[in-house]
Amino acid sequence: MRYRIVHRSRQRVHLDLAKRRLTGQEADVLYYTLIEREDVETVQVFARAAEVIIRYRGEAEADLLDCIGEMDLLDQALIDNLPAVSARATNEFYKDKIADKILLRLVKQLLVPTPVRVVWTIADGLPYIIKGIKDIFHRNFSAEIVHASAILASLLTQDFSTASSIIFLTDVGEILEEWTYKKSVDDLAQSLALNVSKVWKVEGDSSVLVSIGQIKDGDRIQVSIGNMIPLDGIVTEGEALVNQAALTGEPIPVEKRPDSDVFAGTVVEEGELIIQVKGVSGDTRYDRIVHMIEESESMSSVTQSRAEKVVSRLIPYTFGTAILTGLLTRNITKAASVLMVDFSCAIEVAMPIAVLSAMREAGRHQITVKGGKFLELISEADTVVFDKTGTLTYATPVVEQVVTMEGRDENEMLALAACLEEHFPHSLANAVVKAAKDRNLNHKEIHTKPTYIVAHGIVSTLHGERVVIGSYHFVLEDEAAAISDEDRERVRRMPAQYSRLYMAIGGRMAAVIGIADPIKEETPEIIRKLKENGIEHIVMMTGDSERTAEAIAGEAGITEFYAEVLPEDKANYVQQEREKGRKVIMIGDGINDSPALSAADVGIAMKEGADIAREIADITLSGKDLQGLIELKQMSRLLMARMNSTARFGIAFNAAILVAGIAGLVVPGTAAFLHNASTIGLCLRNMTELLEEPGHRSESDSAPADGATAAVALPVPASAT
């Protein structure tokens, strides 16, 4: 594709493509192909002008230009790669709607003769009036009644310009709200949608890891505990408890056995399933997520609903005031002015926008917030319970030492351990698998199906012998593996801060793998900042040994910690704290954190953690940098402040207009204009960023939708891109 460089500056290039304009699909292909590149920060595609502005990292200009030069926008492969819903298309649609409204209004005011204009206005106003009357009939005192009465009053007083201005501004406000809502739901659905790339395909007696694209209808796949079911299908073997919250919203897991239907996106809480795949596409799942999000009540926040209730009770009084004013002053105009003012407007329209924008902004910081009410709870939280492994420490710790017994070969033991561990999502498992890969230890699946016992370990058989791998408690106490005194001493001498994985074959200790679980660099600072931001009570709970826990807690600066904790204990502790009246945030990443995540006021999971933790959690963070946690706390505080200021300004300003109207200082037209314009102003303000610096990007994957926005013709600040 040919292009011309219109403008270039440091890390930014503006190209004019050799086409008159781009179709929606072409613009999408351009955007999504570019944004996937590592070296690209943001992309703005101007479809109408066939121009594109790219911000890149480093010195990538030459590469980028090559990429664009070679790109074919009609390439089917690129088209197939497009996501289910194009953010650009959504923005285009709503931008068009607003542009249409503005242009029609201009035409109406400037070109059209008065009689036609009058009829036009009446026609526009009728739907509102009818809705208002219907609402009165149903005794539903909504804001629509106030709008309808304002319009009716204006029409009856033959003040057609006021009527049309009210209609115009109210329409624009509604479009803005719908737009923000749709953008938020799409963003959320996109981040909740399937991010599975590899699945375990059953071939003969064993399973092989293949990429999801290679699975066809009729293939059988294996899904183990803690993992997400990636495709729709029927169970052929196995039994499991499946959490279908992603689909139906019910938190209680459903039992699945052979011949049960299972659905993509649900998570295996306990057990294991072999599933025969039916229906490989992913589109229907997307619709399901959107549906679920829209149904869930957690989208709005508690403060918002409270405010809405208060304000809707004021509506009958507005009418009362209007009538009273009319009777006392004998002036219809003044009475009409009262009707122009509507306190609930700002709250009903601007508040949801604030909440939804905050959710989207969090998304730009790589934080997925599943509902407005969680942001609110974060701002009220005073207690944080941390899981250790994978949360305060890196999710991929490193195998430092393998101590073998009975003269067994180190590499053989490591390979066997990796073989068993790779089926289960756990950060220690990751370490073992990685170490095996690093040493180029390939293994065939020679063991039988491994079973995972939560917080304990893995059991399987090898050549007839029982193999177990797991914690000290599990292997040495539960399984009573035999170990010589000499070997016990060798193990004792392993460095204290290593987490240990004990492996026993046939009842005898075979090897102990020492894994260094270093604390994340930023952890101490994060803990300190949390305290600064209002968290009084920070606790660490881990299933790991007392020694490692003490070491890590000390480094992190956490004074209260509990070691060798079972999942139920975590949940119980959270429950107890809540009963004491505290608001608790639980942060974890593994299967063993799920009960606690559900029990907490707000459950936060690491994006790199187990699928089930991510599904159950209310918020997911990129674990690569815990800074997101601080940003979350700050954002939530600023959001609450913003909601308060919205309510206060909305009420104060409207009250002022009301008084001015009664005093005769403003005519209804001005009152209506001031009211509606201030509402829209609040909406626009609530759409701006809460935090000052733009979100830092730790990955360039699925960048948020804004990049494709040829920015709205309204003053949305550039930092929103």
Add this chain to the structure above:
Amino acid sequence: MKKAVIFSLLGGYILGKAGVEIFGGKTARKVYTGITTGAFLAKDSVMDRVEKIQAGASDIAADARANVEKYYAEKEKEYTEGTDKAAAAQKEED
């Protein structure tokens, strides 16, 4: 009086029928389509212009920001040069 009323009623009826034909007929529809096409084209050209301006404005902002950074870099250089000179002068005195 009666004649006037009858005539006006008749006239109105005929005008009405004719009007429906004139304003609703095929030729009229073609005219409306033409006007609407023109309107859409006009709207598109307005939106196109707006986008071009946005893209251009973005360029201007980028240039301005680059200038600001250059300004501060210059100031920084002058400052360090100044302090270096002062340090050198101090050394000579000692």
